[in-house]
Amino acid sequence: xxxxxxxxxxxxxxxxxxxxxxxxxxxxxxEGGAGGPxxxxxxxxxxxxxGTAVILDFMAIGRAxxxxxxITLGWLALVCALIGLAYWKGMP
Amino acid sequence: xxxxxxxxxRTAPRSHRPAxxxxxxxxxxxxxxxxxxxxxxxxxxxxxxxxxxxxxxxxQMALNRDAGAINTVLLLTxxxxxxxxxxxxxxxxxxxxxxxxxxxxxxxxxxxxxxFAEYAAAFSAGISLSSxxxxxxxxxxxxxxxxxxxxxxxxxxxLWVNSRKGRYDAHNMNGLESGAAYWHMxxxxxxxxxxxxxxxx
Numbered sequence: 001x002x003x004x005x006x007x008x009x010x011x012x013x014x015x016x017x018x019x020x021x022x023x024x025x026x027x028x029x030x031e032g033g034a035g036g037p038x039x040x041x042x043x044x045x046x047x048x049x050x051g052t053a054v055i056l057d058f059m060a061i062g063r064a065x066x067x068x069x070x071i072t073l074g075w076l077a078l079v080c081a082l083i084g085l086a087y088w089k090g091m092p
Numbered sequence: 093x094x095x096x097x098x099x100x101x102r103t104a105p106r107s108h109r110p111a112x113x114x115x116x117x118x119x120x121x122x123x124x125x126x127x128x129x130x131x132x133x134x135x136x137x138x139x140x141x142x143x144x145x146x147x148x149x150x151x152q153m154a155l156n157r158d159a160g161a162i163n164t165v166l167l168l169t170x171x172x173x174x175x176x177x178x179x180x181x182x183x184x185x186x187x188x189x190x191x192x193x194x195x196x197x198x199x200x201x202x203x204x205x206x207x208f209a210e211y212a213a214a215f216s217a218g219i220s221l222s223s224x225x226x227x228x229x230x231x232x233x234x235x236x237x238x239x240x241x242x243x244x245x246x247x248x249x250x251l252w253v254n255s256r257k258g259r260y261d262a263h264n265m266n267g268l269e270s271g272a273a274y275w276h277m278x279x280x281x282x283x284x285x286x287x288x289x290x291x292x293x
Contacts, residue, residue: 005183009176016172020165023286027161030291035149043287050283058171059276060114060269068113071124079131079284083138087292090142 015053022046040087044080051076099263114178115270123277126240130281133236134288137229144225149293151226159210160290163203164282167241170199171279174248174272181260181268189268190255193248196275200245207238230289237278237285244278247271 026046029039055072056062062069113120141148173196180189214231221228251271254260260268 002183005179009179012172012175012179016168019168019172023161023164023168026164026287026291027157030157030161033153035293040292043292047284047287051280054171054276054280054283058175058279059273063109063111064113065111068120072127075124075127075131076280076284079134082135083284083288083292086135086138086142089139090145 012057015057019050019053022050037088037091041084044084048076048080051080114265115273116266119270119273123273126277127281130237130284133233134284137233137288140225140229145293147224148226151224151230152290152293155230155290156210156213157290159206160286163206164286166199166203166206167279167282170196170203171276173199174275177251177255178265178268178272181255182262182265184261186255186258186260189260190252193252193255197245197248197252200241200248203241204238204245207234207241233285233289237282240278240281244275247274 026043029043052073055076056069059072061072173192177189177192177196180186180192214227219227219231221231248271251268254267
């Protein structure tokens with residue numbers, strides 16, 4: 001039991017570090033001022049990965065029934081896809 | 093106290109546990125309603141931008157991305173501390189969990205302070221809900237989220253009080269897990285909001 005929790009702590013710590021790195025990456029892209037479809041796709045992809053980590057590990061959906069995985073990850077994927085579609089539609 | 097079946101599901105070795113939602117079913121329905129509301133708001137922003145990408149890009153460039161990124165780090169860190177609090181309580185160390193919750197509250201307080209500074213700068217620059225479509229979305233989206241941070245802090249405060257009293261352990265996790273799930277939702281929507289409003293153009 002305690003051993004289980006220690007390894008869960010370790011996994012969450014690694015994810016937290018990766019989430020911070022991903023945030024710095026997003027910030028750096030913003031400071032660079034670049035835009036366009038490739039950059040928008042990259043940033044949405046980063047948001048999708050970050051959200052997936054939070055849903056599966058922090059919210060413990062990774063251990064939840066399949067239906068809840070589909071609902072929560074489906075929400076994230078649908079929102080990111082529709083944002084991507086709107087950006088593609090609004091390319092200057 | 094949680095039901096016997098729930099306790100059995102939680103105290104078995106992690107790899108052998110049946111699939112289970114962490115927290116109360118009611119809080120998860122509430123979370124889904126929140127996710128739906130934020131999702132509609134985000135998509136409305138994206139399609140409104142499609143009608144006027146140049147204006148959105150110019151005004152977006154003037155936002156304080158440092159503040160947005162610092163707030164992302166603060167929310168992620170608060171979420172991580174809440175995870176540690178849940179793990180500590182599960183290991184029977186509820187008072188240790190209380191200290192993690194206090195650290196999470198400090199991060200949330202930092203978010204509020206940064207947000208206040210950001211709003212103060214925006215208002216003194218003459219930005220208001222009616223100054224442009226972009227500013228209308230920027231202010232209303234971030235303020236809608238801000239209200240959720242405040243509610244999340246009230247919840248974290250209640251969890252902290254109970255954890256200090258040693259109320260949570262492997263046999264009684266429902267309240268702690270429910271509050272934690274709500275806080276992670278507040279973090280999750282910001283992870284989409286930050287790139288959407290501050291960065292992607």
